[in-house]
Amino acid sequence: MADHYEVLGVSREATTDEIKKAYRRLARELHPDVNPGAEASERFKEVTHAYDVLSDAKQRQQYDLGGSGGMGGGFGGFGDIFDTFFGGQQQRGPKSRRERGQDALLRVEVDLAEVIFGTHRDLEVDTAVLCGTCQGSCCQPGTSPVTCDICRGTGSIQRAVRSLLGNVMTSTPCGTCRGYGTVIPHPCVTCQGQGRVRDRRTVPVDIPAGVDTGLRLQMPGSGEIGPAGGPHGDLYLEIKVRSDERFSRNGDDLLCTLDVPMTDAILGVTTTIHALDGDVDVELKPGVQSNEVLTVKGRGVTKLRGNGRGDLRIGVQVVTPTRLDHREKELIKAFAAGRDQKSTQLGSFQQGLFAKLRDRFLS
Known part of the structure; x- marks a missing residue:
């Protein structure tokens, strides 16, 4: 592992300002927007981590005494410094409208007699189901989403922002399409462009023998459907066994x-x-x-x-x-x-x- 002082090109007696100046100089040279090569990217991470350790008085003292200087957790401070200087990680491509649905929890009461051999229930669940009109497309039948004119389908807007390192490019979700890359000019009137509606449906459940109060049973894929017809969440059943007068x-x-x-x-x-x-x-x-x-x-x-x-x-x-x-x-x-x-x-x-x-x- 390279010495942090050597990575930044400063002496061990360097002041905080000298360390900061050295880091700014190297970061401008190695930043991915300026130098996109893989070697420069790894070097940039190494420089950033060295600065993360030496710019913090406690971490620097520990490092000078022979400690790891935060290396045990990998490049732990890289994300924080990157967020500070470059506005966080950039979004790569438009996001999907389809998302996983939420999980649901139901409480089911059974008699002690039903616990002996197990029992069956047909549960009525009020949940989100696929829109029958648009079938999850979110559009009125016969229409479809169109490419966003503002971000041109990328889902993000690139802007030049001045920082301590000079002008850098940042990426933020497009405000027009909300990061999807497309807009829906004619939303489905039934689901209001969500691709799902609220409804009651029947869920058949086989409760196994031997369950007890407090036990939770997981039913994968039996929860609500996600936006735009995304995958179903899971359904959890929390069991309560009723008391019996004799047993x-x-x-x-x-x-x-x-x-x-x-x-x-x-x-x-x-x-x-x-x-x-x-x-x-x-x-x-x-x-x-x-x-x-x-x-x-x-x-x-x-x-x-x-x-x-x-x-x-x-x-x-x-x-x-x-x-x-x-x-x-x-x-x-x-x-x-x-x-x-x-x-x-x-x-x-x-x-x-x-x-x-x-x-x-x-x-």
Whole structure:
């Protein structure tokens, strides 16, 4: 890498004014408008970067101490200095009227039951669509754009501007054609020369199984059409899963609570649960306790990524009767008297019991 001082042709003790004068002299000689050669262009960049470093007190100090002088980021200051002296990068040729359409975001609500296997929606979207009259040409049928008389189709106007380096040529977008190089003498009356109109259209959407609240699905090319019939943007769907009164979700598992009468808990029973995807037969063994969790494999939510389904996890809640008639009370007393059972007392601490409770009520 050449030494910055050598590039500008100054000594290391050069003042700021001397550095500036050296840069102006070299820039006039090497500027692309004066010297269009490839070698001169590379030399011009090198000179500009050297000036960018040495004209800044902090960067010059760092460079003198052996630092990179801003070289780590490439010609980082070239763009700023070029903008200052030459009005920014020049536009190359006219720009196209066709532009990409904007993306759109829709929020879609689905039931928990629809999440298990996925669902389909036909969404009504208010968006920009292709103009049916001009088909995106922006012109009245039978007419077409004409070349701009001011810029002669280039889309830009060249002007000589005085600067620190003398007279330089700058390029600005043509004010008549707005940089397109053509004008439309007879704009389409339907779309006002935009090539698109606002309308409602139906977008069919297949929502995959396993989605969850907050997930965004991308549908490439389903957003609004661009100006002058440009490419469509994308459509994003943000999912919200409605709460269910009986079931909640923990990852790919479905959770629910089963209220079991005390007598069924004592004797055991086989019962049927009306799950979100059909009936499930559940066997309760005699002596089942509250807070036990029964697992039915493969009856949860279909996995969004991967194969298979989660599980259905059923938390048991033994229901103790609160109102007994005289005969029922006597039967319970006789039952209790016939059992060699100690009075109510503290039992051993069961860590797993609280874990099951936590899992049962996760939503």
